[in-house]
Amino acid sequence: MSDPAKPTQARTSPMLILCRQCVQYVFEGTVTCPHCGGDAREASVRYREGGYLGVEAILKIERAAERRRG
Amino acid sequence: MTETMQEDGPRRRISLRDQLDCVPVYVVWETTLACNLKCIHCGSRAGHRRAHELSTDECIDVIRQLAELGTREISIIGGEAFVRKDWLTLVRAIHDHGIDCTMQTGGYKLSREMIEAAVAAGLLGLGVSIDGLQPLHDRLRGVPGSYREALRVLNDCRSVGLIASVNTQITAAVMPELAEVMDVIIDAGAKFWQIQLTVAMGNAVDHDEILLQPYELATLMPLLADLHRRGRERGLLLLPGNNIGYFGPYEVLWRGPDRGYYGGCPAGQNAIGLEADGTIKGCPSLATERYGAGSVRDTPIAELWANHPALQFNRDRGTEHLWGFCRDCYYADVCRGGCTWTADSLLGRRGNNPYCHHRVLQLAERGIRERIVKVEDAPALPFATGRFALIEEPIPLEVASA
Numbered sequence: 001m002s003d004p005a006k007p008t009q010a011r012t013s014p015m016l017i018l019c020r021q022c023v024q025y026v027f028e029g030t031v032t033c034p035h036c037g038g039d040a041r042e043a044s045v046r047y048r049e050g051g052y053l054g055v056e057a058i059l060k061i062e063r064a065a066e067r068r069r070g
Numbered sequence: 071m072t073e074t075m076q077e078d079g080p081r082r083r084i085s086l087r088d089q090l091d092c093v094p095v096y097v098v099w100e101t102t103l104a105c106n107l108k109c110i111h112c113g114s115r116a117g118h119r120r121a122h123e124l125s126t127d128e129c130i131d132v133i134r135q136l137a138e139l140g141t142r143e144i145s146i147i148g149g150e151a152f153v154r155k156d157w158l159t160l161v162r163a164i165h166d167h168g169i170d171c172t173m174q175t176g177g178y179k180l181s182r183e184m185i186e187a188a189v190a191a192g193l194l195g196l197g198v199s200i201d202g203l204q205p206l207h208d209r210l211r212g213v214p215g216s217y218r219e220a221l222r223v224l225n226d227c228r229s230v231g232l233i234a235s236v237n238t239q240i241t242a243a244v245m246p247e248l249a250e251v252m253d254v255i256i257d258a259g260a261k262f263w264q265i266q267l268t269v270a271m272g273n274a275v276d277h278d279e280i281l282l283q284p285y286e287l288a289t290l291m292p293l294l295a296d297l298h299r300r301g302r303e304r305g306l307l308l309l310p311g312n313n314i315g316y317f318g319p320y321e322v323l324w325r326g327p328d329r330g331y332y333g334g335c336p337a338g339q340n341a342i343g344l345e346a347d348g349t350i351k352g353c354p355s356l357a358t359e360r361y362g363a364g365s366v367r368d369t370p371i372a373e374l375w376a377n378h379p380a381l382q383f384n385r386d387r388g389t390e391h392l393w394g395f396c397r398d399c400y401y402a403d404v405c406r407g408g409c410t411w412t413a414d415s416l417l418g419r420r421g422n423n424p425y426c427h428h429r430v431l432q433l434a435e436r437g438i439r440e441r442i443v444k445v446e447d448a449p450a451l452p453f454a455t456g457r458f459a460l461i462e463e464p465i466p467l468e469v470a471s472a
C-alpha cells in the first residue's frame with residue numbers, strides 16, 4: 001500500500017538534444033532538424049569547434065550514472 | 071515582490087531522481103508581506119504585514135518539516151524579509167537544518183551591519199533588485215533613493231565577502247538601459263544577473279503600461295544574448311528567470327549546453343512557495359485564489375505536498391492543459407506552456423504563453439505578431455490577477471522591413 005504522506009512518483013518529459021547543425025534543441029532521435037532542415041546527427045564545423053561534442057559526451061556519462069543510481 | 075529561482079548552483083540542480091520523487095528542492099518563502107518599498111510592479115501588493123503571519127516557533131517548525139522533505143535551498147523574500155524582527159533567527163535555523171539560505175531584497179535600509187550579521191547567521195547569497203538606472207528604478211520602486219541604496223548594498227556585500235546577485239525586472243522602459251545597468255552592476259561587484267519579465271499581476275495590472283508586449287521579445291532576446299556574451303567576458307553571468315524563453319536560438323547560450331535546457335515549470339514538483347500566513351503553493355508567485363493549497367498551520371507540509379491537488383498539476387508532465395499556440399508547438403511536451411505564473415496571470419488560465427521567443431519567431435515567419443490589452447483590473451489583494459486579451463495582428467510594414 002502506498003504511503004499517504006509520500007507523493008506518487010512523477011513522470012519525466014521526453015529528452016532533448018542539440019541539432020549538430022544549427023545548435024538548437026530537437027527531440028532525441030531526430031534526423032532532419034525542424035529548425036534548419038539539416039541532418040541533426042551530422043556535426044557541423046560550428047558544433048565541433050564550439051566544443052559541443054565534448055559536452056555531449058559528458059552529459060551522456062552523467063545521464064547514464066543517474067539512471068544507474070535511479 | 072518575488073523574483074525567484076536564482077543562480078543554478080550544484081545543490082539547486084534538479085536530478086532525475088528529484089523529479090521522479092517530487093523532492094521540493096527549492097522553497098521561496100515570503101516570511102512577511104511588510105515592505106519598505108512601494109513598487110508599482112509588485113504582484114503581491116506588498117506593504118503591510120498580513121493579518122496572521124507565522125510566529126517564530128511556527129516558522130522554525132516549517133523549516134524542520136522542509137528539511138525532512140529534502141529541501142536544499144530556502145530563499146526568503148517579502149515584502150522585505152529583513153523587516154521581520156526575527157529574520158536572523160530564521161536564517162540561522164535554515165542554516166542549522168542543513169539547508170542553504172539565500173535572500174532577495176530591495177536593499178533599502180539594509181545596513182552593512184545587518185549584512186554582516188546575516189552572514190554570521192549562515193546567509194549564503196543575497197539577490198538585490200535593480201530595475202533600471204536611477205530615475206527609472208526609483209520610479210518603479212516608489213521610493214527616491216532606493217537605487218542608491220541597492221548599489222550601496224551590492225558594494226557592502228563585496229566588502230563583506232557575500233555572494234551578490236542582481237535581479238532585474240524587464241519592463242517596457244528598461245530595455246534601452248540594460249547595457250548601462252550591466253556596466254553599473256559589474257562595477258558594484260555583482261557576479262550573477264537574473265532577468266525576469268514583469269508579470270501582469272497585482273500592482274503591475276494597475277500600471278499595465280510598464281508591461282512588455284509579447285512581440286517585443288523579438289528585440290529583447292538578441293539584446294539579452296549580446297549582454298550575456300559581454301557579461302561573461304567581464305565575470306558576470308546573466309541568468310534567465312523562469313519566464314525568459316523558450317528555446318529558440320539563444321536557449322543553448324544561457325541554459326545549456328552542459329546545464330541542460332528549459333524543462334518546464336517546476337512548481338509543485340520541485341518547488342514550493344510559502345506565504346507569510348502559512349499558505350502553501352507550488353510557486354510563490356502564483357495566484358493564491360487558484361493555486362493556494364491550504365495552510366501549513368493546519369496540516370503537515372508532507373501531507374499537503376503528497377495529496378493536495380493544487381500542488382499536483384505539474385507532476386504527470388501532461389499536455390492536456392495546453393491551448394492556443396502552445397497546444398501545437400514543437401516543444402509542447404517539454405516546455406508545457408512555460409512559466410505557469412506568467413500565462414495564468416495574464417490570461418486567467420495556464421497553458422498558453424505569448425511571452426515566448428520561439429513563438430514570436432514562428433509567428434513572424436507568417437507575418438504575425440501578438441500584443442496584449444487589459445480588459446479587466448485586478449482586485450486590491452495580494453497576488454490578484456486581472457484579465458488581458460491577446461490580439462493577433464499583422465506585423466506593421468515598417469517593422470517588418472526594419
